[in-house]
Structure formats: C-alpha cells, structure tokens
Amino acid sequence: MNVLILDDDYRVAMIHEAYVKRYIPHATCEVFYQVEAFLHHVQRSERTYDLLLLDLFLPHTHGFHMIQQLRETHPETDIIVITAANDQASILEAKRWGVLDYMTKPVSEERLKESFQWFVEWKAKVKHKQQWTQSFIDEIFHFNVQSTREAASLPKGIQEETLAIILKNIEMQKIPQTASEVAASVDLSRSTGRRYLEYLVEEERLAVDLDYQSIGRPRRVYVMREQKEQKGK
Known part of the structure; x- marks a missing residue:
C-alpha cells in the first residue's frame, strides 16, 4: 500500500509516518514537507497511491488546493486530513472534497490507529466485494470510523x-x-x-x-x- 504524507512540520510528519508503518501492513511512505516538492512529484509520478495524509495549513497555499491538484493526476487516492483547523468551514469543505476522515491536532495514537485500521479493512472489502448491497453502499457514503466499526463488528477472536x-x-x-x-x-x-x-x-x-x-x-x-x-x- 502506497501512502503520501504532506505536512510542513517534519516532526509531525515523522510521527505520522511511524504510525502508518506500524498500523498499515506493508505500507510504503513518501513524506513531503514542501508544497513545491509534493506537486512536482505527484504530477510526474505514474505510481498509484492509496492514501494521502494531509495538513490543511501549508506555506503560501491551502490543503484544499493540494487536493484539487492531486485529483487531476491521481483521482484514485483517498485522503485523510490531519490538521489544527477545527472551524466549521474547513470541516464542511473537506467533506465536499470527499475526504475519508478528518482529525484535529494533536491526534492521539489510538485515534490514528483506529482510522488506519478501518482504512485497511475498507480497502480490502471494496476490492473483494462481490455484491454491492444497499448496506454496503451506505458504509461508503456515510463514512464514520466509530459507527462503521461498530456496525461491522468482528466475531470474538478475530482481529x-x-x-x-x-x-x-x-x-x-x-x-x-x-x-x-x-x-x-x-x-x-x-x-x-x-x-x-x-x-x-x-x-x-x-x-x-x-x-x-x-x-x-x-x-x-x-x-x-x-x-x-x-x-x-
């Protein structure tokens, strides 16, 4: 699984990279601290990316502009926003852009773990699902980490x-x-x-x-x- 991280705070980016490698099996990370380097890479890369971890507060631009740029070359990439922005406008705008999950800094390891594990399960389920029932469609269009995990609770002894x-x-x-x-x-x-x-x-x-x-x-x-x-x- 290929993961991109864009955050101008290198310490935060390194922490998030460590958690990705811990909780997303076989993940490879490409970490960027500068917007120019990120755009130069994704606009030329032919690699498929599964996930982008994105900060919204970036030097001289905004995270939503990065989403717009990424959608042009890698529309298959899912996005999780991790940011200090907790205002209504940012949260609703992220939802309009199809962001899978939205977490405000500082984020606990447990919250990141929950989001990453749900993402891995969700990707596997989408890839191998044979019948797209209404209940499964509801999972996709009404994404919520906690409610989805409770609705799809696993049997005892299954992790x-x-x-x-x-x-x-x-x-x-x-x-x-x-x-x-x-x-x-x-x-x-x-x-x-x-x-x-x-x-x-x-x-x-x-x-x-x-x-x-x-x-x-x-x-x-x-x-x-x-x-x-x-x-x-």
Whole structure:
C-alpha cells in the first residue's frame, strides 16, 4: 500500500509516518514537507497511491488546493486530513472534497490507529466485494470510523489487522494455500489460521478449493475469490 504524507512540520510528519508503518501492513511512505516538492512529484509520478495524509495549513497555499491538484493526476487516492483547523468551514469543505476522515491536532495514537485500521479493512472489502448491497453502499457514503466499526463488528477472536495481513499474504503468493501454510507464514497456530480463513470465506473475500495433486485425501486450499473466478472463465 502506497501512502503520501504532506505536512510542513517534519516532526509531525515523522510521527505520522511511524504510525502508518506500524498500523498499515506493508505500507510504503513518501513524506513531503514542501508544497513545491509534493506537486512536482505527484504530477510526474505514474505510481498509484492509496492514501494521502494531509495538513490543511501549508506555506503560501491551502490543503484544499493540494487536493484539487492531486485529483487531476491521481483521482484514485483517498485522503485523510490531519490538521489544527477545527472551524466549521474547513470541516464542511473537506467533506465536499470527499475526504475519508478528518482529525484535529494533536491526534492521539489510538485515534490514528483506529482510522488506519478501518482504512485497511475498507480497502480490502471494496476490492473483494462481490455484491454491492444497499448496506454496503451506505458504509461508503456515510463514512464514520466509530459507527462503521461498530456496525461491522468482528466475531470474538478475530482481529482486523490479522485479517489484513492474511489477505495480503495470500494475494502475494498468487497460488492456493492450505491453512497450515497460511498460519505458518503469518506466525499463527493452524487452528487460529483456519478460523480466520473460514471467516474470510464467509465474507466472500476468499474461496475454497480442493487440491487433488497430493497423495492421499485432497487438501483444502484457500485462494482470493477473484483469482478463482478468473481461472474459471
């Protein structure tokens, strides 16, 4: 997952970068303190960016101008605003620009963690969702970290961060894996790994197949649902 950070306070930017790497699995960060350097980079980069962490108070310009510039070259990038601006106009303007989350400085680690973990879960859900029901559409158009997390509460013993790691691992392997193989790769017991995998199957984010190539009984293997569907075409 590729993340951009734009904040003219390098100390704040470094703190946010550390939290991104801690709570967003396999994240790569590109940090900018100067508006000119940021614009020069995004206007020429062909890389896809998943997320921008943006301050609104920037030298000689405003964060909303940065959003406008980013939308022209990277419209797929989601944005989380982290700023000292807590006035009504700024908050409503951010909502009009489609900002996913808005946090006022100083932000607690717990609040950042919650936002980042929701973002990872939301991205995975959007990517692998097969049926776009009204309830799922409501999640997208009525984004709120706390209410969404409560509405989509996980079963006991299932953690969002672990789900994201398992999905990323299977996606990177690109071949079906058994519960034992997945558990070993993410440092879980086989029974715990199977519990997570079966939950992901129920959520239609993974599919199950049978491997008849091994000696003896066929193995139950797990694969990204979209990979299995593409293979079946």
